[in-house]
Amino acid sequence: MATDTGELIRVSGLTRRYGTRTVLDGLDLEIAPGEFVALLGRSGSGKSTLLRALAGLDDDASGDGAITVPAQVSVIFQDARLLPWQRVLDNVVLGMDGAEEKGRRSLAEVGLAGRERAWPNELSGGEQQRVALARSLVREPRLLLADEPFGALDALTRIKMHGLLRRLVEQHRPAVLLVTHDVDEAIALADRVLVLENGKITAEQRPGETGSTAKIRAELLRALGVTGEES
Numbered sequence: 001m002a003t004d005t006g007e008l009i010r011v012s013g014l015t016r017r018y019g020t021r022t023v024l025d026g027l028d029l030e031i032a033p034g035e036f037v038a039l040l041g042r043s044g045s046g047k048s049t050l051l052r053a054l055a056g057l058d059d060d061a062s063g064d065g066a067i068t069v070p071a072q073v074s075v076i077f078q079d080a081r082l083l084p085w086q087r088v089l090d091n092v093v094l095g096m097d098g099a100e101e102k103g104r105r106s107l108a109e110v111g112l113a114g115r116e117r118a119w120p121n122e123l124s125g126g127e128q129q130r131v132a133l134a135r136s137l138v139r140e141p142r143l144l145l146a147d148e149p150f151g152a153l154d155a156l157t158r159i160k161m162h163g164l165l166r167r168l169v170e171q172h173r174p175a176v177l178l179v180t181h182d183v184d185e186a187i188a189l190a191d192r193v194l195v196l197e198n199g200k201i202t203a204e205q206r207p208g209e210t211g212s213t214a215k216i217r218a219e220l221l222r223a224l225g226v227t228g229e230e231s
């Protein structure tokens with residue numbers, strides 16, 4: 001099992017604006033090494049903005065605050081974003097020298113041994129997302145940022161991907177920040193589930209530790225502004 005670096009991920013007083021619209025408003029967040037955190041929030045609440053800030057991909061926003069992240073950060077999105085003119089293995093090890101063997105191992109870990117020389121368009125959506133996962137893991141990230149990574153997949157593939165992600169995270173122990181709309185996905189996967197509202201973290205639940213799943217789900221839905229009748 002990989003050991004973690006002991007590096008705490010820390011966000012303090014993070015503000016992000018698009019024009020005059022303040023999306024993140026003095027947000028504070030800490031993620032422990034190896035911790036799996038899921039982030040829920042209504043559409044437009046700023047989840048992707050926070051993730052992009054952590055990834056250093058937010059040049060289009062203004063603001064301030066301090067962010068401490070490990071050197072190795074990987075990001076996966078809803079779409080796999082593979083290069084269509086590169087074979088699967090080449091996509092996995094893109095920009096890495098002499099990493100073919102590691103790339104093959106990563107592909108085997110995500111269940112795609114034997115598909116190294118396939119082109120991305122020969123793979124299903126779920127398989128392409130597995131390649132994206134392999135491409136992230138081969139870089140041995142200490143923080144994995146995932147923005148709705150299963151949002152475009154059918155329900156069955158989604159469940160399979162949950163199992164795969166959990167297994168890979170247990171093995172490699174990166175810290176994870178998973179942005180999702182799906183309360184049940186968040187509860188199933190994360191050590192800690194956060195709700196983002198009005199630019200700050202407004203609720204926190206720890207599914208593994210206390211309370212029944214039904215109670216945790218109800219608390220999260222309440223924090224998201226979903227009433228009992230709607231849920």
Ligand SMILES: Nc1ncnc2c1ncn2[C@@H]1O[C@H](COP(=O)(O)OP(=O)(O)OP(=O)(O)O)[C@@H](O)[C@H]1O
Nearest residue numbers: 018019023041042043044045046047048049050060
């Ligand atoms: N590049 C941009 N320029 C201007 N406004 C933006 C930009 N990116 C995001 N926004 C605005 O910032 C707000 C937060 O967007 P963000 O994508 O972070 O929300 P989200 O919580 O991830 O939403 P969703 O769940 O719908 O994906 C939205 O109102 C959005 O319109």
